[in-house]
Amino acid sequence: MTHPSPRHKHRFIVLDSFRGLCALSVVVFHLHLWQGFSEWDFFRSAGLMVEFFFTLSGFVLAYRYQQEAMNGRGFARYMVSRFFSDLSAASGDVAAVYRVAVAASGP
Structure with a gap:
């Protein structure tokens, strides 16, 4: 039986996925494609995604550095x-x- 090394870091796959989606939605928000998908209501309110991204990032970083x-x-x-x-x-x-x-x- 193999054990993970002590340097193995715990990953929050779901939180990392949400962070990626938040980042992509902010990029789409800044594209300003005329009559494109960037004009959908979801992307027009991407300012909330910035706050969500930083909240998730703060949790992930705090958890990681708490362990060290x-x-x-x-x-x-x-x-x-x-x-x-x-x-x-x-x-x-x-x-x-x-x-x-x-x-x-x-x-």
Whole structure:
């Protein structure tokens, strides 16, 4: 019989699925397709999905970090992982804004 390793993380499959659906509905909300499916009432009220997404994310993150030791090496590991996660997201945002600015400036 095999046992999961101690580093195995518990996943909330249903909550992750709801988070994905919330994120997709917000993307569709921002598409503004004229006479398209983005005009359906469900997507027009996608602002509520943002709040639901952040509530679910807060629960999932709090549950995950509650399971880890937040003293000494556990806290240092947490800070390093958050730093690189945030750095990669910020780098992508900066690159996207730069590409839009260059494209908008024209030849």
